[in-house]
Amino acid sequence: MRTFSEEEITAAAPNQNALSNGRKISGSGGFVRRMRSEDERYYGGECKGSGKNNYRVSVFFEEGAAPVFRCSCPSRQFPCKHSIALMFEMAAKKDFELCEIPEDILEKQRKLSAREKKKEEKAAEGEAKPKKLSAAGKAARTRKLKKQLEGLALLKALTDRLLGSGLAALSSAPLKDYKELARQLGDYYLPGPQLLFRKLLFVLERCQSAGKGEDPGERYREALSYLTKLRYLGRRSEEYLKKKLQSDSPEADDNLLYEALGGIWRLEELNALGLKKENAELVQLSFEERYDPVEKLYTDLAYWIDLRDGEISYSANYRPEKAAKYIRSEDSSFSLLRAESVSIYPAAEGELRRIRWEKASFGEIPPESFSRIRSFSETELREALKKAKAQLKNTLSDNTFGILIHYKRIGESGGGKLYLEDRLGERIRLSEDAGNDTALFSLRALPYPGLFREQVLFGLVRYERKGEELLLLPRSIVTERGIVRLMF
Structure with missing residues (x-):
């Protein structure tokens, strides 16, 4: 039956x-x-x-x-x-x-x-034969590219104005005019830059509402990072769009700037570009829900490892706050997921790639799979962090990079902070997301001493601007017998 x-x-x-x-x-x-x-x-x-x-x-x-x-x-x-x-x-x-x-x-x-x-x-x-745009479709895309270039000119004027005023001066100035200009970016088919600009204004509002004696330094650093991303995106996107117009090829391509500007990929487009893998066998390493107060968006974020080649990727299910009750939320998966075809979103070399599938089946994870997952782990922090740094330096990075690392031990320093140590004695401090200490609380509560030695940890490397150091956000521990989740 x-x-x-x-x-x-x-x-x-x-x-x-x-x-x-x-x-x-x-x-x-x-x-x-x-x-x-x-x-x-x-x-x-x-x-x-x-x-x-x-x-x-x-x-x-x-x-x-x-x-x-x-x-x-x-x-x-x-x-x-x-x-x-x-x-x-x-x-x-x-x-x-x-x-x-x-x-x-x-x-x-x-x-x-x-x-x-x-x-x-x-x-x-x-x-076999990539679909070409019709003459009308090509003309519409060309008009859109030209409109985007006009919007980038507006974006440059906005960021020039901000730099001219100085972020510190804006901490007490009305932001109403800037909000209206941010809204106008949506008229130029630039939802990506528009969202970054809204996030910048959100941080500046938080600077204005800071209490007495509160150090606004971290918020200014965050605002500066958004401003840097806007300047970089504006400059690179202008070059990208002009080249597309000159080459008379307005079709979607695998350039990262297409999505950064707000382009939305369809699965058939990704597949037509060869961005897919067949017969994938995936095991979920971690799952969490995030909320963006600016975009008013819930994201169900899951990290997966492919049992064939050890590639770590992620899936994202987006649920706008207004429609959240009508959209099915994702959940933690404790099964082996098999998908005949998995579509892959473009990403920078070495960066974790987003994946998506239409049809999948679930089954029990074979016991030997956990040893296989462990075999894909890095054994030296230095090498793992070297890869992380290369990606975190990317201006458009979201400031997180997933790693699978074999550790000699997890210990506690004199100041009560947890750290991970590799076989060579190199250490990295274990940290948590702002306002969410679930992972560290779960880690401290683990009842088995064996989990703190000679195991494999999956976590997210993050760069902390204030302390100018790399931190590791723990998410799960992979043993020979299973995966211990620190977040759900």
Whole structure:
């Protein structure tokens, strides 16, 4: 009999409400009938609902494809809460009476398979022959590039004005005019620079609201970093856009500046550029949720390691605050994720790359996988930090770099601060994100002394401007038997 794991059900649910409601329906005996075909391709049932008649719910399995859910309810969510409830029924291994697959389901499945086949053929044709913009599309892209160049001229005038005034002088000056100018950047198709400018103004507002006796030095350093990024992005982007216009090729390319300016990649564009890997087997090293108060955006951030080559990458699920309740949030994964195709976002050489997939399956992590993950770790801090420094020097870096490091021990200094020491005696201080001490609290609370010696740690290297030092934010410990999460 087929079943679903808790993680697979959570991954399938469109949002938390659908997951909770599906669990309630299953737990309260919502299904009055459950059926399955002898070949186990079809599972279905009749579920009580708010309507006069019971809802017909089903899931169809086909080799090499994701399960197909169907329900007669009027919900626009997919899969709906009744489909989620059916998954819980299967997970609980309840009794399903044998039946023939309904003819209407078989007919719908044949049509779906035909559409999928046609789509795959088109995709294969598109990869063999990259899609070219139409004359109208090319003209529209060219107009957009010219408009962006106009916006970059406005951005340069803004940053020149800020530099002329001095950041310290702005700590007491009204920022209303600058906010209006920041808004105007959105009219020039420059959401990337616009967001950086808004973050700069946000930090300057915090400088203005600093209390008496509070040292604003760190905030000025942060404001200066945003101003530096804006100047760098403006200069490099101007060169980039002019070259695109001169070359008469306004199509999206793999230049990092495309995304930095606010361009949004579609999976088919990434795949057409060859930015993908096939048959990936991924294990999640860490998961956390971040919130950006300027963008008003939640980000579900997960770090993964590929069991084939040891490459560490990350996935990001973005949930705008206004629509957060309608968008399914991601969660920690404790399973082996298999994806036939993983799309890769452009990144600087050596930088962690963002990945994304459309279809994936989950299974148990083979016990030998943890030893394999450990085998990919760095053994010397000096080499690991050398790679981190190379990326953190990138002006557009987000000031974090993931590393997997084998340590001799984790100890505590005389000042009560934790540090990691490698086999050569080199040390780095363990730190935490501002306002979130979960990881260090979890680390101090670990009950097994063996976790503090001769293990492998996954963490994020960060440069602290105030102390001018590299710090390591611990996220998980990889042992021979599993992964100990310090954050969820």
